[in-house]
Amino acid sequence: MTDILTPEQRSTRMSRVRQHGTDVELRLRRALWRAGLRYRITAAKALAGRPDIVFPTAKVAVFVDGCFWHGCPTHGTKPKTNARFWDEKINRNRARDVLVDSKLAEAGWHVIRLWEHEVKKELEHCVKRVSLALQTAER
Template sequence: MKNTPTRDTPAELAVRKLLHARGLRYRVDSRPLPTLNRRADLVFPRQRVAVFIDGCFWHGCPQHGTGSKSNSDYWDAKISGNRVRDLDTNTRLEEQGWQVIRVWEHESATAAADLIAEAVRGRS
């Protein structure tokens, strides 16, 4: 699992490419809030939009999140903890006036880019 990238995943790159082609600029793998020790995949600081492109395994996708067959107790607890942390991150950012967008890696990059672009332009 140490070879699993935390940034520049194929899903993230596809969304970034589409957003860049639409003229949107963003920060990559950045902390939305300096006091929050968590990083968003894409951050639009001026518009206060944080985007997370969640992997199906790591974040427990209801459609594609498959449990691990080996060491399942560990992985179930790990993924459950990730989901709790995701909700906490959403809450903390929203309390500070941020819009949080979460996209599953299996979702269409075009649909994700449409959603993100609309949110960013709506907050400009």
């Protein structure tokens, strides 16, 4: 299927895609708060990769990765138009994720990466993963 938008229109549309405060991220944050887990979001700006949610005392960083942007093996889609560009872009994102994870681990942080579809369909499981990481970090 050919893109019906001009390159300029596509660029404008893509520039409006939110990086933080997405619906999925807000859904997870509300569930964590309801579970009594108190987190920070502004403290993440100082950390490698800018995690979506951080628990500074326990040194737990949570990322909510979009299925498209991070190449989810289950739900990630590959655009037909400009396929090479998108393959390279998604591969760079995935390589950066690995680098960020290792930098945070070297600094003593525990990293949790959740897929967008996990938060949408298995929210309670995601909350349990975070809660378990926090319990483990407290020991």
